Amino acid sequence: xxxxxxxxxRILNAETFVKSFVGIGTTGNNNFYTFLAHPDPQFTGVANYxxxxxxxxxxxxxxxxxxxxxxxxSMLFLKxxxxxxxxxxxxxxxxxxxxxxxxxxxxxxxxxxxPISGSTTLYGSNFYVMNSEFRVYVCINNGANxxxxxxxxxxxxxxxxxxxxxxxxxxxxxxxYMFTISPSDIVKFATAKYIPLPKTWGDNTTAIxxxxxxxxxxxxxxxxxxxxxxxxxxxxxxxxSDISIDGDGTGxxxxxxxxxxxxxxxxxxxxxxxYTWARLxxxxxxxxxxxxxGGQGTGSVTAGSGAExxxxxxxPGGHGADVYKELGGYRVMxxxxxxxxxxxxxxxxxxxxxxxVGIVRNPLRYDSTELLNSTTATALGxxxxxxVGVSEAIFTNNTKITQTVGLGQTAVAHVASWDxxxxxxxxxxxxxxxxxxxxxxxxxxxxxSDESSATIEGGSISNALKTDVDFSSDAIxxxxxVVNLGQSFTGGVAPPDVKKYSGEIIYIxxxxxxxxxxxxxxxxxxxxxx
Numbered sequence: 001x002x003x004x005x006x007x008x009x010r011i012l013n014a015e016t017f018v019k020s021f022v023g024i025g026t027t028g029n030n031n032f033y034t035f036l037a038h039p040d041p042q043f044t045g046v047a048n049y050x051x052x053x054x055x056x057x058x059x060x061x062x063x064x065x066x067x068x069x070x071x072x073x074s075m076l077f078l079k080x081x082x083x084x085x086x087x088x089x090x091x092x093x094x095x096x097x098x099x100x101x102x103x104x105x106x107x108x109x110x111x112x113x114x115p116i117s118g119s120t121t122l123y124g125s126n127f128y129v130m131n132s133e134f135r136v137y138v139c140i141n142n143g144a145n146x147x148x149x150x151x152x153x154x155x156x157x158x159x160x161x162x163x164x165x166x167x168x169x170x171x172x173x174x175x176x177y178m179f180t181i182s183p184s185d186i187v188k189f190a191t192a193k194y195i196p197l198p199k200t201w202g203d204n205t206t207a208i209x210x211x212x213x214x215x216x217x218x219x220x221x222x223x224x225x226x227x228x229x230x231x232x233x234x235x236x237x238x239x240x241s242d243i244s245i246d247g248d249g250t251g252x253x254x255x256x257x258x259x260x261x262x263x264x265x266x267x268x269x270x271x272x273x274x275y276t277w278a279r280l281x282x283x284x285x286x287x288x289x290x291x292x293x294g295g296q297g298t299g300s301v302t303a304g305s306g307a308e309x310x311x312x313x314x315x316p317g318g319h320g321a322d323v324y325k326e327l328g329g330y331r332v333m334x335x336x337x338x339x340x341x342x343x344x345x346x347x348x349x350x351x352x353x354x355x356x357v358g359i360v361r362n363p364l365r366y367d368s369t370e371l372l373n374s375t376t377a378t379a380l381g382x383x384x385x386x387x388v389g390v391s392e393a394i395f396t397n398n399t400k401i402t403q404t405v406g407l408g409q410t411a412v413a414h415v416a417s418w419d420x421x422x423x424x425x426x427x428x429x430x431x432x433x434x435x436x437x438x439x440x441x442x443x444x445x446x447x448x449s450d451e452s453s454a455t456i457e458g459g460s461i462s463n464a465l466k467t468d469v470d471f472s473s474d475a476i477x478x479x480x481x482v483v484n485l486g487q488s489f490t491g492g493v494a495p496p497d498v499k500k501y502s503g504e505i506i507y508i509x510x511x512x513x514x515x516x517x518x519x520x521x522x523x524x525x526x527x528x529x530x
Contacts, residue, residue: 007123010330013530014088017332022083031362031371033078034336034524035379037071038356039416039428040398041513046432049074054355054513061508071508072500073431075379076354076416077347078363078372079336087185088329089194089527095129095137095157100150101173102127103142103220104326106313115149123328130195131156134181138319138326140165140312141220143172163212165219165319174220176319178327179206188335191525196333201323213321216249217271221280222310226262230282230304232290236261240299241269242289245311247278256282263307278311330530334359334507339521346486347376347497349417349426350520352397353513357524363503366495377497380416380426382485383446384476384492385456386468390423394460401427401458403446411444415458421478423468424485425456448491467492 020030041054048070051059061067093101102116102125114125128138135158143151155169157177165176179198181190182205189196202210232238241255245268252272257265263282282301290299315326323329340348363372385393395401395418403411413427433443447454450469459465474488487494507526516522 007121007328007330008325010530011324011328014330014332015324017528017530018086018088021081021086031373032081032334033360033363033372033377034081034334034526035078035358035360036076036338036354036356036522036524037358037379038074038510039076039352039354039513040414041353041355041510043398043414043430046430048432049430054510056512058355058510058512061510068505069501070431071356071358071505072379074356074428075358075498076349076352076428077338077379078360078377078498079338079344080373080375080377081334081336081359085188085335087189087199087333088197088324089189089331089333090123090128090197090327090329092191092193092195093126093129095131095153097154097156098152100152101129101139101142102150103139103144103222104128104312104315104319106315115144123330128178128327129157130181131158133158134186134190134195135160136178136181136195136327137175138178139173140176140319141172141174141222144222146223146225162208176219178209178320178323189333189525194331194333194527197323197327197329206323209320213318214271214273215316215318215321216273216275217314217318218245218249218252218268218275218278218311219271219314219319220268220312221245221254221266222312223263223266223307224310225306225308226264227282227304227307229261230258230263230307231261231302232258233299234302236303238290238299239265240288240290240301243280243282243286245272245275245278245280247275247311249273249275249278252278254280256288261304266309275311275313278313280309280311282307282309332528332530334524334526334528336524337521338524340518344376346484347378348516349380350516350518352417353515355511355513357509357511357526358505359507359526359528361504361506364499366497366499368499372498374497378426378486379496379498379500380428381413381446381496382487382489382494383425383427383456384468384471384489384494385423385425385465386471386492387455387461387465389461390465391420392461393420393465394418395425395458399458401425401456403456404453405444405447405449409442409444411446413446418459422476422483422485424476446493448493 041050043050104127108114108122110120119125137157151172154171157168157175165174185196232240239257245252253270287300395415405411412433413429416426448467456465469491471492472490
């Protein structure tokens with residue numbers, strides 16, 4: 001049988017995802033981390049790692065348990081996502097003079113396309129705008145008439161009326177003010193493609209707008225046919241008000257203007273309430289209020305035929321009741337900022353590249369069943385080296401290092417970073433090395449050893465550098481200054497902070513390689529669409 005997953009289900013999923021960051025959703029308490037990964041993506045020396053044209057044509061991520069393991073093997077470091085780092089977003093539509101915007105309609109679907117963009121859904125049409133002051137408005141009426149699907153917008157909406165739609169000028173547009181994006185949300189979440197929705201609808205910044213919403217309140221009517229030979233009390237250039245609107249709600253009234261026997265204007269004067277269907281019948285003997293020489297009196301339609309109208313039905317709850325339903329909040333942006341400040345830099349590396357960004361849910365601490373809960377974490381192993389010439393040694397990023405760890409057993413990895421001041425080398429181990437006979441078809445861990453057979457090879461000094469078996473700490477003194485290493489060493493070897501292959505990787509984005517530097521900051525803005 002035919003079936004669909006509705007946009008409202010997508011909006012509900014986005015809401016659940018946002019709430020899961022604070023443990024409110026059905027998923028319970030969660031820790032989400034973004035991560036940077038995959039240095040040297042053009043390396044093809046082992047299976048399941050890079051491609052020669054990665055930087056010009058990054059490959060599409062793959063979704064499988066096997067690939068999830070591969071994603072872990074090139075992970076560099078992680079940052080925890082805080083509740084304030086997550087919000088729902090919508091496509092950015094800037095107001096621009098001379099643009100024809102679509103108006104809100106509840107009826108857009110496969111049989112009733114939006115007239116300007118041809119969208120099969122409301123949320124695919126350009127029915128809202130953000131102005132130059134980061135205020136967001138819904139287009140209630142775009143001046144559409146029998147001769148036009150909409151006029152060009154000439155006047156930028158700038159007003160703040162939290163209850164009633166207003167016109168910005170005489171271009172035929174009617175706008176509903178929704179909200180103003182806060183400066184902090186602009187910095188975090190506004191991009192060239194997306195703008196953020198308020199994190200909580202109905203808080204102290206939007207309470208009046210939400211409380212002013214009336215379920216089924218009508219706001220506008222569109223003329224579909226001007227009709228002919230109309231007259232009110234025999235006058236074909238007259239205006240009549242208090243014309244009732246038929247439908248399943250109550251109380252709605254409108255005003256209709258005539259010019260030369262044709263309908264020239266129509267506007268809602270009382271929106272009423274409770275409408276999910278409505279119709280305006282402007283027919284002979286329809287009565288209302290007219291201006292008379294002595295003030296106002298009762299008048300009626302005395303002639304005319306052919307006029308047609310479309311009464312626009314508001315969203316559930318009325319305009320302003322639920323910004324996420326009204327504007328289509330089924331996308332979520334996750335924000336992370338990687339900066340080399342004193343608190344975070346120990347877990348990060350610089351002077352190397354990354355070509356993958358991802359999100360992992362509920363990773364575990366290394367060698368533990370407890371959830372990782374630190375603000376930052378490293379996914380790299382580390383070695384504290386010692387030996388003759390160690391302070392002059394050179395280890396080039398992304399080159400291979402090895403250590404004999406047993407009879408016929410060799411640990412192999414790639415250099416992620418080398419700090420000659422602390423003599424700490426951080427490394428990652430592409431899983432593809434386990435497919436090679438040279439490494440016994442296995443992937444071994446590096447060990448703490450001062451045996452001559454267990455030297456660390458691959459740098460500029462051979463047969464001399466070993467793990468510092470006497471070093472067991474998470475800090476070292478360099479030039480009378482204590483340097484936090486970010487990892488706890490035992491016998492010169494430190495495991496990563498996070499347990500590999502734990503949690504669930506829920507998002508992957510492959511991109512051209514970006515090289516990090518000490519002065520560089522990365523702002524990661526991930527949009528998850530439901």
